[in-house]
Amino acid sequence: MKSRYLTSLYSLFGFLQEEEAIAALWAAGYLEKQMMTEYLSKGGGLVTIDLHHLRRRVESTIIGETIKVSISLSGEGMLDENDTNLDLFKNTEIRVLEKEFNEMYLFASDVYCHHYIPLHLGGTDKFNNLRILHKEVQQLIHLTQNETIGVLKNRLGLTELMMSKINQYREKYALGPV
Numbered sequence: 117m118k119s120r121y122l123t124s125l126y127s128l129f130g131f132l133q134e135e136e137a138i139a140a141l142w143a144a145g146y147l148e149k150q151m152m153t154e155y156l157s158k159g160g161g162l163v164t165i166d167l168h169h170l171r172r173r174v175e176s177t178i179i180g181e182t183i184k185v186s187i188s189l190s191g192e193g194m195l196d197e198n199d200t201n202l203d204l205f206k207n208t209e210i211r212v213l214e215k216e217f218n219e220m221y222l223f224a225s226d227v228y229c230h231h232y233i234p235l236h237l238g239g240t241d242k243f244n245n246l247r248i249l250h251k252e253v254q255q256l257i258h259l260t261q262n263e264t265i266g267v268l269k270n271r272l273g274l275t276e277l278m279m280s281k282i283n284q285y286r287e288k289y290a291l292g293p294v
Contacts, residue, residue, distance in 0.1 A: 143187050145172050151196065152248045156216045159200030161277045163213065164247070167193040199281050228254035234289055256294060257285045265294050 141147040149168040156163055170191040177184045195204065202209040228251045233239030249257075252272055259265045274282070283293040 142170055142189055143172055147243075150191075150243055150248065151246065152193075153197075154217065155250065155253070155278065156200050156202070156213065158212050158216055159202040160275050161200035162197070162281050163195065163200055164197040165193040165217075166196040167191040199277050201277075226251055230254050230257065230285070232285070232288065237288070253282065256282055258289065258291070259294070260291065269294065 142150070147170050149166070149170060151164060151166055153162055153164040155161070168191065170189070173188040173190070175186045175188075198204060200213075202213060204210055204213065227248050230247045230249045231239045231241075232245050232247050235241075239245050252268055256265065256268050256272070259268065269279075272278075279294060286293065
């Protein structure tokens with residue numbers, strides 16, 4: 117019953133892009149877990165965190181005719197994959213990871229919900245098959261024109277390790293390495 121209910125809620129957000137719908141479901145309190153992959157500049161690679169126990173807090177303040185509403189999203193997670201050069205057994209390097217995640221500020225328009233296993237190859241819309249990626253990384257995964265690929269690679273300043281991870285994603289779509 118819950119999954120049918122969640123599916124119908126997800127369809128209510130159909131006018132949004134997938135990543136915006138996921139953020140809206142989290143803010144509405146219907147999302148319990150999500151995978152998030154981010155590039156860490158100081159770590160020189162990608163980190164994937166498996167977020168669970170997602171929570172939201174809504175606070176409203178009414179002053180005269182003005183209503184101020186604040187929504188705070190939080191969750192607990194564990195490191196799922198570390199393609200950085202950080203040694204996360206060292207407390208100082210854990211603080212680097214923490215600082216970079218705390219400094220990230222992306223709008224919903226900056227991220228994309230990517231199907232790790234493509235739908236046409238049997239992938240699903242279930243959250244364990246979805247990855248939140250920066251929209252330009254998502255584009256690079258699907259691009260086929262070498263000139264456009266080159267421009268995007270230069271703009272993103274990708275390391276070999278990052279390119280390796282992107283090529284793993286491209287492989288799932290039967291695309292050659294970039």
